[in-house]
Amino acid sequence: MNWLYLGIAAISGAAMALQGSLNAALAKALGIWTSTLIVHIIGLATVLAIIIIASIGFSSFTKLGTVPWYVYLGGFLNVLIIYAVMRSIPEIGVGNATTAIIVAQISTAVLIDHLGAFGLKKYEFQYWDILGIALLAIGARILLME
Template structure:
């Protein structure tokens, strides 16, 4: 089955929709409060929702050997704070569409590099000329979205 329009593709697309909505909500929340205070509250809510989910689904959190996992795999938590803060800062200045377009260009560029070199424990998937052309065309299309 083609990866395009497969279930994982649709799940990822829904994630993109959620990210655009989340960025908008966090941006307005930060404008009404303070960027760091809004980021803290959003993460506290995320912790509560995660805790309820783990308890409801009976996920055995204590059975994992957390200390044996490489330290850098925990940087997602730090990056989450950075991402929410930077998105909340950029949206009021350049708009949701422009900010989301820039985010996606950055994501795709970084993803190509991570896949190509197999960084961060990801299986190595070398890029090909079509992917590079796709990124260039994607960036050109993104330029057309900037208003």
């Protein structure tokens, strides 16, 4: 197991919880769709600045037509994710929303790994995966108890 990449993934998880909270606060002030647009504009500006400052990435644009069409659905899913987070956090709280997100995310990830979907490396399904998902679901149920 590569601890560096586990650390990077953990930072991503913390950033997701922060992002969801900040986006929900923005949506409360501006509305969900306006906030979704603002978040994407800021994201675009950030990525563009990184590409320009670091002088990386522009050569990859020549390969846009060489990838399967469905990989571009990530942009659509990004809008769906941000909308769903902004919509759910004010209603059920950051902890409950994040719990539901994580359970669905892990279950979907195990399936994608098992299938090797989208050209990703295939990881054989292990029976421990069922136990892990079950324990995660039990933990989620405990967290969601009111």
